[in-house]
Every structure is written in C-alpha cells, then in structure tokens.
Amino acid sequence: MSATIPDRMQAVQLEKEGGLLTVGQIPVPRPGPGEVLVRMAASPINPSDLGFLSGGFGYQRELPIVPGIEGSGRVMDAGPGWLGKFLTGKRVACTKSTNSGGTWAGYMVTKASGCIPLQKNIPLEQGAMLVVNPMTAVVFFDILKQGGHTAFVNTAAASALGRMLLRLSLKRGVPLINIVRRTDQAEILRVLGAEYILVSTDADFDQKLHDLAHRLNATLLLDAIAGEFTQQLVNAAPKKSVILVYSILSGKPAQIMPNTLWHDDKRIEGFYLATWASNHNLLKILSVAQTAQKMLGSDLQTDVHKRLPLSSIREGLDLYQKNMTAGKILLVIDSQEVSISA
Numbered sequence: 001m002s003a004t005i006p007d008r009m010q011a012v013q014l015e016k017e018g019g020l021l022t023v024g025q026i027p028v029p030r031p032g033p034g035e036v037l038v039r040m041a042a043s044p045i046n047p048s049d050l051g052f053l054s055g056g057f058g059y060q061r062e063l064p065i066v067p068g069i070e071g072s073g074r075v076m077d078a079g080p081g082w083l084g085k086f087l088t089g090k091r092v093a094c095t096k097s098t099n100s101g102g103t104w105a106g107y108m109v110t111k112a113s114g115c116i117p118l119q120k121n122i123p124l125e126q127g128a129m130l131v132v133n134p135m136t137a138v139v140f141f142d143i144l145k146q147g148g149h150t151a152f153v154n155t156a157a158a159s160a161l162g163r164m165l166l167r168l169s170l171k172r173g174v175p176l177i178n179i180v181r182r183t184d185q186a187e188i189l190r191v192l193g194a195e196y197i198l199v200s201t202d203a204d205f206d207q208k209l210h211d212l213a214h215r216l217n218a219t220l221l222l223d224a225i226a227g228e229f230t231q232q233l234v235n236a237a238p239k240k241s242v243i244l245v246y247s248i249l250s251g252k253p254a255q256i257m258p259n260t261l262w263h264d265d266k267r268i269e270g271f272y273l274a275t276w277a278s279n280h281n282l283l284k285i286l287s288v289a290q291t292a293q294k295m296l297g298s299d300l301q302t303d304v305h306k307r308l309p310l311s312s313i314r315e316g317l318d319l320y321q322k323n324m325t326a327g328k329i330l331l332v333i334d335s336q337e338v339s340i341s342a
C-alpha cells in the first residue's frame with residue numbers, strides 16, 4: 001500500500017501565534033511505532049479547533065503545525081504494532097495525536113488507538129464527525145445513568161452536540177432543559193420536539209431555570225459556556241447537583257463563589273473526551289464508538305452547512321464563526337471519497 005503514498009501533500013498550517021493560516025505543500029509524514037498514516041477524506045471545523053488555533057483550550061502545540069482535531073479517511077500505512085497492521089486498508093474516523101499534525105491535510109499520522117474503524121454503512125462524511133460530538137453524547141448519557149440523575153440541563157443547546165442530546169433525551173424519556181442564547185435557536189429546538197427551552201437573555205431567566213430545575217430535579221448541569229454562567233447554573237441547581245463544565249465558549253474562566261457549593265452539597269467537575277478516553281480501555285472506547293455509529297444516520301447525525309476544499313480554510317473559518325448554529329463547515333480533502341457538492 002505504501003507504493004501509492006506521495007512524498008508531498010496539501011496542508012493547512014498555523015505558522016505563528018495569531019497568524020493567518022496558510023495552505024501549501026509539505027512532506028507527507030511517516031508513521032512510527034504504534035502509529036498509522038491516514039489518507040484524509042474530510043474534517044469538520046469544531047469549537048475545539050477554534051480553541052486550538054487561538055491557543056485558548058490549553059492544547060500543547062509546537063509551530064508550525066497542521067490544525068484539525070477530527071476527521072475520516074483510509075489507513076494507508078502503519079508503523080510497528082498489531083493495531084496499526086489491523087487497521088491498514090480500513091476506513092476510519094480519526095483524531096489528532098498530541099504534538100503531531102492534525103486532520104486538515106492530505107495525510108495525517110496519528111496513534112492507531114486514535115482511530116475507529118467505520119462500519120460499512122457509515123459514509124466518510126458523517127464518519128468525519130463521529131468522535132467529538134456523537135461519542136460525547138453517548139458518554140454524557142453514561143454519566144447521567146451512573147450518577148443516578150433523572151433529568152438534566154444543557155447549555156449552548158442549539159449546537160450539534162445539543163441537538164444530539166435533545167434527540168436522545170426524547171427517545172429515552174429523560175427530561176432535558178435546553179438553554180440557548182437567542183429566540184431563533186429556541187425555535188430550532190422546538191421544531192425538534194424540545195419541551196423545556198430557556199433563553200438565557202430573558203430577564204427572568206435565572207428564576208425560570210431555578211424553578212424548572214427544581215421541579216424536574218435536574219441534578220446534572222452541562223456547562224459549555226463557563227465565565228459567569230457557571231455561577232448562574234450553580235445558583236439554579238437543586239441540592240447535590242453536579243455542574244459538569246465541558247467547554248469555554250465564553251472564553252472566560254468559570255467563576256463561582258465556593259460557598260454556593262458547600263451548603264447544598266453541589267459539585268463542579270470538568271469533562272474532556274480525550275481525558276475520558278485515556279481513563280478507559282480500548283474495549284469501552286470501541287463500545288461507545290459502536291453505539292454512536294448505530295445512531296450516526298439518525299439521532300447522532302450532524303448537519304453540514306457548507307462543504308469546502310482545504311484551500312478555502314479561511315473562508316470556512318469566517319463562515320463558521322459568523323453562524324455556528326447553522327451547522328458544520330466540512331473540509332472535503334478527498335473529493336473522490338466525499339462529495340463536495342452533496
């Protein structure tokens with residue numbers, strides 16, 4: 001298989017802090033022990049990519065680097081190790097390894113354990129968006145069950161992940177309070193069947209959230225916003241709630257008065273899928289991936305707003321940041337594997 005691998009590839013690069021992304025030709029990397037070489041087919045732009053580019057999500061990176069955290073493609077070569085050999089030739093969903101180049105390139109070297117073989121019925125387009133959101137949605141439902149929570153709250157709820165959580169909550173009969181920041185986002189969720197939607201800019205939002213969270217006993221509160229919003233969630237939460245901070249969309253540190261946790265035995269925890277994965281064995285990760293794949297064409301499907309070639313990365317980032325709720329910008333890297341006009 002290595003005979004078909006070229007010496008150079010097209011790649012997006014972040015060359016200096018705060019600098020514009022460039023698109024050019026760079027050498028194709030070679031896999032080392034425990035690694036594989038994936039010929040990339042497609043990759044979305046996610047909030048975590050914006051964090052990676054700005055240096056805001058605590059990612060380690062040495063510049064210049066190819067960004068892009070998740071995607072899909074075909075494993076073309078492997079370094080020493082049984083898993084890489086097993087994956088060679090297979091279509092996979094894949095994630096970037098720490099300190100190596102990412103998915104916005106013709107090829108990516110990553111850990112073999114960072115690849116999920118795709119079932120035959122999963123197109124590479126949806127496969128490119130299997131890991132970050134669908135697997136997180138499945139894990140959140142595990143956390144809900146293990147914590148004995150019977151209702152929950154989500155924030156930035158019109159996001160791709162928010163819509164997945166909503167569809168799963170409706171299917172599984174678990175009440176979900178969806179918090180959005182605009183009324184048009186509330187409408188999107190209403191059309192999907194949401195019963196409980198709160199708009200955080202409403203004057204009586206805090207009181208409404210407090211009352212509803214207590215009425216439904218929503219003791220798991222998923223916080224994608226952080227900043228001052230974390231305190232609002234803590235204030236509204238019933239006794240013994242867990243506030244799970246899983247993103248920093250406000251760009252600000254989560255702020256809380258510790259005494260607002262003590263009296264009612266509330267807790268703040270963090271969640272990051274990569275850390276969750278490093279704390280679980282391969283079998284558990286594959287089982288979550290399998291569950292996610294089964295629903296990838298339905299409850300865990302991601303809407304794509306626009307498909308663009310790698311060379312249009314700057315346009316893609318602009319478009320995405322102007323309207324994240326509209327759906328993902330999908331970078332189509334191999335148009336023979338993923339249609340750019342679909």
Ligand SMILES: NC(=O)c1ccc[n+]([C@@H]2O[C@H](COP(=O)([O-])OP(=O)(O)OC[C@H]3O[C@@H](n4cnc5c(N)ncnc54)[C@H](OP(=O)(O)O)[C@@H]3O)[C@@H](O)[C@H]2O)c1
Pocket residue numbers: 046047048132133136156157158159160161162181182224225246247248249250251271272273274322323324325326327
């Ligand atoms: N910790 C983990 O392992 C993990 C895993 C998966 C996802 N996540 C997080 O989950 C969140 C959703 O991801 P996604 O890919 O589903 O997002 P997405 O589809 O790209 O949508 C992002 C949503 O966040 C909203 N938003 C942006 N900034 C906001 C702010 N300051 N306050 C309130 N809402 C804001 C956007 O609304 P507008 O259109 O109004 O901007 C949009 O609805 C992200 O924060 C992501 O980092 C974390």
